Amino acid sequence: xxxxxxxxxxxxxxxxxxxxxxxxxxxxxxxxxxxxxxxxxxxxxxxxxxxxxxxxxxxxxxxxxxxxxxxxxxxxxxxxxxxxxxxxxxxxxxxxxxxxxxxxxxxxxxxxxxxxxxxxxxxxxxxxxxxxxxxxxxxxxxxxxxxxxx
Amino acid sequence: xxxxxxxxxxxxxxxxxxxxxxxxxxxxxxxxxxxxxxxxxxxxxxxxxxxxxxxxxxxxxxxxxxxxxxxxxxxxxxxxxxxxxxxxxxxxxxxxxxxxxxxxxxxxxxxxxxxxxxxxxxxxxxxxxxxxxxxxxxxxxxxxxxxxxxxxxxxxxxxxxxxxxxxxxxxxxxxxxxxxxxxxxxxxxxxxxxxxxxxxxxxxxxxxxxxxxxxxxxxxxxxxxxxxxxxxxxxxxxxxxxxxxxxxxxxxxxxxxxxxxxxxxxxxxxxxxxxxxxxxxxxxxxxxxxxxxxxxxxxxxxxxxxxxxxxxxxxxxxxxxxxxxxxxxxxxxxxxxxxxxxxxxxxxxxxxxx
Numbered sequence: 001x002x003x004x005x006x007x008x009x010x011x012x013x014x015x016x017x018x019x020x021x022x023x024x025x026x027x028x029x030x031x032x033x034x035x036x037x038x039x040x041x042x043x044x045x046x047x048x049x050x051x052x053x054x055x056x057x058x059x060x061x062x063x064x065x066x067x068x069x070x071x072x073x074x075x076x077x078x079x080x081x082x083x084x085x086x087x088x089x090x091x092x093x094x095x096x097x098x099x100x101x102x103x104x105x106x107x108x109x110x111x112x113x114x115x116x117x118x119x120x121x122x123x124x125x126x127x128x129x130x131x132x133x134x135x136x137x138x139x140x141x142x143x144x145x146x147x148x149x150x
Numbered sequence: 151x152x153x154x155x156x157x158x159x160x161x162x163x164x165x166x167x168x169x170x171x172x173x174x175x176x177x178x179x180x181x182x183x184x185x186x187x188x189x190x191x192x193x194x195x196x197x198x199x200x201x202x203x204x205x206x207x208x209x210x211x212x213x214x215x216x217x218x219x220x221x222x223x224x225x226x227x228x229x230x231x232x233x234x235x236x237x238x239x240x241x242x243x244x245x246x247x248x249x250x251x252x253x254x255x256x257x258x259x260x261x262x263x264x265x266x267x268x269x270x271x272x273x274x275x276x277x278x279x280x281x282x283x284x285x286x287x288x289x290x291x292x293x294x295x296x297x298x299x300x301x302x303x304x305x306x307x308x309x310x311x312x313x314x315x316x317x318x319x320x321x322x323x324x325x326x327x328x329x330x331x332x333x334x335x336x337x338x339x340x341x342x343x344x345x346x347x348x349x350x351x352x353x354x355x356x357x358x359x360x361x362x363x364x365x366x367x368x369x370x371x372x373x374x375x376x377x378x379x380x381x382x383x384x385x386x387x388x389x390x391x392x393x394x395x396x397x398x399x400x401x402x403x404x405x406x407x408x409x410x411x412x413x414x415x416x417x418x419x420x421x422x423x424x425x426x427x428x429x430x431x432x433x434x435x436x437x438x439x440x441x442x443x444x445x446x447x448x449x450x451x452x453x454x455x456x457x458x459x460x461x462x463x464x465x466x467x468x469x470x471x472x473x474x475x476x477x478x479x480x481x482x483x484x485x486x487x488x489x490x491x492x493x494x495x496x497x498x499x500x501x502x503x504x
Contacts, residue, residue, distance in 0.1 A: 037332065038376025042319055060320040060372065063298045064237055065197060086194035141380065
């Protein structure tokens with residue numbers, strides 16, 4: 001799927017794409033999601049979580065910055081959902097510190113964990129995700145374009 | 151029984167001393183140290199900053215609350231602390247303080263679920279406490295609606311609840327905050343949106359009523375937020391009114407859509423459960439339009455005997471509701487199970503109330 005661009009015609013299709021990407025993960029991946037409000041990031045993450053065998057409902061982590069879920073998968077046991085929406089832009093370096101403070105550090109570089117970060121553009125430049133997804137609105141208002149590692 | 155309540159789950163440090171008996175409750179002291187200004191530049195609560203501030207203020211606040219209640223530690227019978235859900239670093243300050251007090255004072259300690267606290271908050275008003283133990287009050291359907299929560303419960307009686315439904319994405323209060331942010335209104339955004347909405351036309355934009363006709367009691371506010379964003383962007387390009395009027399219309403139309411869904415789903419659940427009481431609690435329950443709609447719509451329902459909201463001071467996070475929920479739990483099980491149990495208690499950020 002890498003290096004590709006997808007056009008999703010509905011929220012259900014966006015979610016399905018998340019489920020498909022989940023099938024290609026093994027653990028220790030950090031997935032960055034970039035795109036405006038309402039471009040389908042959380043919908044995609046819902047699919048991703050489902051694909052990893054997360055039973056809980058994925059709700060917005062904006063308020064608490066980070067939510068942890070138990071995954072049911074051969075090699076992946078934890079799924080971490082992070083949201084940088086509320087954080088100021090990364091050049092101040094503060095988001096890094098903030099996310100360290102809530103314990104994100106404990107989940108990075110873990111063989112049995114997948115981390116999905118929304119509004120990843122706010123993270124410091126030196127932060128390198130495994131996979132970067134770009135979300136945008138398509139030609140029709142109901143369409144979304146999703147680019148993977150473009 | 152004197153209950154000391156401690157709440158630090160988010161951005162309010164709060165302590166309360168509540169005299170509790172099944173017949174009568176009396177709030178002897180209630181202090182809230184709000185951190186709203188501290189977090190305003192960040193557009194939301196920053197967990198690490200919240201925890202530091204809790205640590206700074208919790209002991210002086212404890213001292214003050216005992217003094218105001220004219221009570222010594224020896225007269226405290228029970229400590230009730232918010233154990234979750236919430237921000238883990240913030241919760242830990244209250245929980246560890248409570249454990250320390252339980253250890254050195256030799257007091258029983260109850261970890262209280264934060265949502266369970268909100269569910270009983272309308273009964274903190276002395277006049278409504280008698281309703282809590284009346285058969286004619288129950289069952290109730292309760293909506294907890296705030297920046298972090300949108301959940302619907304069926305309460306068979308006080309302290310006996312079952313989750314009926316919840317938001318599948320954003321909390322209602324979060325949607326208010328996000329709409330405020332896209333209109334560039336100051337934080338916290340909920341009250342600002344409500345303020346602007348007063349001068350706006352609620353029918354100016356036809357926003358979706360998400361999940362309104364789904365056969366369940368779940369909510370969804372992410373799509374509504376997206377609809378607001380697109381409508382606002384589009385209207386800005388071809389302005390028919392001034393920027394201020396446009397913002398007011400967006401706020402009023404958004405608020406109408408959000409209230410419609412909250413009220414309709416709650417009433418649907420109430421009808422299905424043959425509820426006699428509607429309870430609406432949490433930060434967003436301070437919203438006047440939401441209260442007005444609930445009152446207007448329940449008035450025509452003969453099955454609904456009471457529509458209860460907390461007093462304004464108990465809509466947000468507070469220790470009085472935690473003390474009350476702790477008192478109710480202790481009253482059911484007596485104090486013995488909670489003696490010397492500080493070792494077993496830990497803050498739980500994802501503590502779900504089912």
